[in-house]
Amino acid sequence: MKTVTLTMPLDMHVHLRDAEMLNTVAPLTSYSFSGALVMPNLVPPVKTVEDVRGYRHRIKVAMESDDFEPYMTLFYQNYSRDFLISIQDEITAVKLYPSGVTTNSEGGVESFDIESMRETLEAMAELGIVLCVHGETNGFVMDREAEFMSVYEMLAQNFPKLKIVMEHITTREAVEMLDRYENLYATITVHHLMITLDDVAGGMLRPHLFCKPIAKRPHDRDALLKIVLEAHPKVMFGSDSAPHPRHAKESCGCGAGVFTAPIALQLLCAIFDEHDKLENLQAFVSDNAQRIYGICAEYKEVVLVEHDFVVPQMYGSIVPMMAGETLKWSIERVD
């Protein structure tokens, strides 16, 4: 039976939420990952030293293991250099949301006025704080990410020393952008390697596959798959696992987010194995992120084995992706 040992897997984009939901999902991520970059879009968002410390403490309490590091992020607004100096040791990145483009992004950036952002972004570059970006405009849903490429170009050109991560990219356009600027990087989810809009809305409408950015066309998925399977050195795994309680997904207005945290490594093994690229999985789920972020992750080994795993129907109140379906790989043990 085939086995794979992953050392120090990292999820460089995860939503752990807060309160009861945090208590449900944090242990699922901390079980199989050495660390995760935790998104700051709580209500209200994480914006102060106290917010970061308080949220980090709640995560540590919830996660039920000591060998996991939550890499904290701030919700982007224009911050002073002095503030960023004071907080630099407690955060890994600042996450920028254009206003209104996704869950709890209402307080995000209204317009990309480079001059007003200059102090913040130059200080971040100087201090080695990464800028993570949800790259979508408010345009037509299938065009939002491609339309955002000009913003990435503007940011990359104006702040060449700033590391910019295009989060959860979903399009061929974003893949093509990656090599155009030295300081652009990307995360890619596991679900965007698997589904297109056809899976969300081509047969039945499937709310548990509805996310932002929405899954795109087959040629987009193929472009993502290509750079992931070759473990392109600027690409990292970020699950964008985003739990909602079942009643908020199966309703007259369903929130955006796919919950993959507890099945992500199993799915990635299956995908890499199917394409005979298992040797590149370690770079995609850990090495690239450690190098790009300068992270020295908590030591952990996750042993996966080619053995059926039936995805539970629910984790607490959350319906995971592929609920009730059988995956070809399972986690044998975590050391």
Added chain:
Amino acid sequence: MKTVTLTMPLDMHVHLRDAEMLNTVAPLTSYSFSGALVMPNLVPPVKTVEDVRGYRHRIKVAMESDDFEPYMTLFYQNYSRDFLISIQDEITAVKLYPSGVTTNSEGGVESFDIESMRETLEAMAELGIVLCVHGETNGFVMDREAEFMSVYEMLAQNFPKLKIVMEHITTREAVEMLDRYENLYATITVHHLMITLDDVAGGMLRPHLFCKPIAKRPHDRDALLKIVLEAHPKVMFGSDSAPHPRHAKESCGCGAGVFTAPIALQLLCAIFDEHDKLENLQAFVSDNAQRIYGICAEYKEVVLVEHDFVVPQMYGSIVPMMAGETLKWSIERVD
């Protein structure tokens, strides 16, 4: 206060379902329409004289009014000329579904082999039976209708005396096809005049706006609106009103269909009024269909008035489009 009197409004594409659902929805259509072309995709589909007579009888019992005519359709398969002669007085059209493209279409056409279809389609042309087509391929969801245009061309060219209705068109490509062949016509729903994919999946995911064909891009909606507002002589109103019980819409796999039967005329008044084209509404909702189909509809006058109407949250087990929202026009009376 503005009023509009519509004489003999017709809904040239409606799903009345069967049994309990039929009893709920038939009176809502028969109240405000003189007649409706009733789709045959029951389980099992309407394919025989007995099926047609039985379904027509059940509709008449359910509809609670005498001044309404259900125009019956057969589910397309290859029928003999003799059979079509025997049934011609009891049906108005034959509805063709490519296999698997929408609700209860599993027994539809697998491939468009013109020669195997020739006897049926030539007999239909000879007997004045209209061919109604659900024009989608099994391709990527946003491309399915545009990809189907070559099938319409093949049918229109091979059977120039057959009247072919492109049902519920949603794209600029279908609008452009309309004038290319004399024997091509189209129905258009009210919801495709109002929404795009952004409304279905651009903000929250909204299952009650999920239908097949799925709503497309803004430029597609604009193209539909243009020919509808001018009451293009080859275009008819067909609601494609397609009820599902609420639990089947708000679930982990939501069926396709928007329920608009009881609000369609009010919405159309609002749309035509907003564009100062109320004078063209009569042609779109009745005159064009009577001329194209050679129908002499039951006499009915529906008086609408510019007065608020709050859409009920539910009709029986069905959530209508715009549940709980306020429309600007209401039905004052039906004579």
